[in-house]
Amino acid sequence: MDNTTTKMIDTTPSKHEWYQEAKDNAEAVDFELTNLIYDHLKKSRLDYRGFWNHARQISDMFKTINPLLREDRQQLWDRFNEIRDQVRERGEKERRLCQEHSSKIREKVEKNLEQAQEIILSAEGKEPLRKAKSLIDRTTGILKKEQNATRKGLSADPPVDPIGTIEVRMAREDVELCWRFVRKIRETLKEKRGLILDRNYSELSQEGSQAVENAQEKDPYVALESIKSIQDRLKNSWVTREQREKLRDLLNGAWQIAIQRVEERRGERKRQHEEWLQRMTDHLQRWESLFGKNEQIVADLREQIEKLENDVENSINADFIDRAKNWIGEKKTKILDIERTNRDLERKIKSVKNKIGRAKNSREHDYAYLPSDSSENSSDEQV
Incomplete structure (x- = not known):
């Protein structure tokens, strides 16, 4: 038990x-x-x-x-x-892999920024600096992508490993180093931009001051042309808004001085006006004569076309019919060309008559405001 x-x-x-x-x-x-x-x-x-x-x-x-x-x-x-x-x-x-990736990206960034620096240092105008800025912006895009990946502990372009995805990203110190380089290059870009802007302004300002002197002491008509030339260049010149306004004020002042001197030379302006009026009258006579000749040519061509069309209808010769049709097509094309020329002549004739009418009704004939004959002075279209 x-x-x-x-x-x-x-x-x-x-x-x-x-x-x-x-x-x-x-x-x-x-x-x-x-x-x-x-x-x-x-x-x-x-x-x-x-x-x-x-x-x-x-x-x-x-x-x-x-x-x-x-x-x-x-x-x-x-x-x-x-x-x-x-x-x-x-x-x-x-x-x-992180070290290799970080070095690779850093080298790429440094290469891009060094290239941008070379462009900046040799730049003489706006376009090279724009190209350098574009290169800097693309490079900062690479850096931002890597920086975001580094902050989040992710890979910008992760390789695959049997145990999950390998986190390949730039080292923080490399990211910071690259950003310091970016800031330095941007400062260089800013400085070079300022130098070019100041140089452009200085050149135009000197020419503007010379225009003022010309308007005061030399031929006012030459001064006016010089001012217009500078104004045209100013439109495409790379300067700041403030610099542009200063130059405009300078040129406007020179323009007013030149205009005032032009007013004192009415006899010369009258002669120039009469010469212009004679040129326009000559143009008008020549164009009206050409217009009439062209109309007669068109009438003759239409008669020829009508005769050829009758011949085609009555002919049994295939070879002649083909050739006649080609002649008809060529003559119709020629008519279209002549009619297009006459429409252009009509426009010119009307324009010149309007200008002559306005000029005759005007008591004052100022060279600065004289209608331009450049658009009416092109070669006559010959038929």
Whole structure:
């Protein structure tokens, strides 16, 4: 009875129970090892800190877990070491790739900025500086992409690794170095821009001052042409808005001086007006004569076309019909050309008559406001 009682209250696990518990423990460790990587992949990227914290917990687990078969412990430990070695190698690979990537981007940025610097230093006008700025902007776009990736801990262009995606990004110190270079180049661009603007302003200002002197002391008509030439150049010159306004004020002052002197030379203006009127009258006579001749030519061509069309209708000669049709087409084309010429002549005749009418009704004939005959002085179209 005593022996039976002793067996019933004995809490020592049986060999089978111990073995089963050891296997359960092995499965628990195996489960943790399986999750060691996958639990720390965030959007396909490995969380190293989380991985190594978890690895320390598993290492402690090996120290405290019991029972565990020796062969299971060894196999699990070997697997644990293999995983850690794999992640350690991956980390070293990632650091190496980051260094290579960072150096590559830094070299590219430095090359672009050095090229921009060369363009800036040799620039003499707006377009080279615009080209340099475009190159700087493209380079800063690369930097911003890398900087955003670095801030977020992401890869700008991530390669794939068996354990998730490798985080390849620029080193912060390289990003900061590149931005310092960008700021330096931008300052160089700003300085060169200021130098060119000041040079352009200085050149135009000197010419404007000379125009004032010419308007005061020399031929006012030459001064007016000089002022207009400078004004035309000013339209396309690269200067600041403030500089442009100063130049306009300077040229407007010179213009007023020249106009005042022109007013004092009415006899010359009258002669010039009469010459202009004679030129316009000559143009008018020539164009009206040409217009009449052209109309007669058109009438003759229409008669010729009508005769050819009758000949075509009455002919049975295929070769003649083909040639006649070609003649008809050529004559119609010629009529269109002549009519186009006459329309242009009509426009010119009307324009000149209007100008002559306005000039005759005007009491004052100012050279500065004399109608231009440049548009009416083109070569007559010959038929």
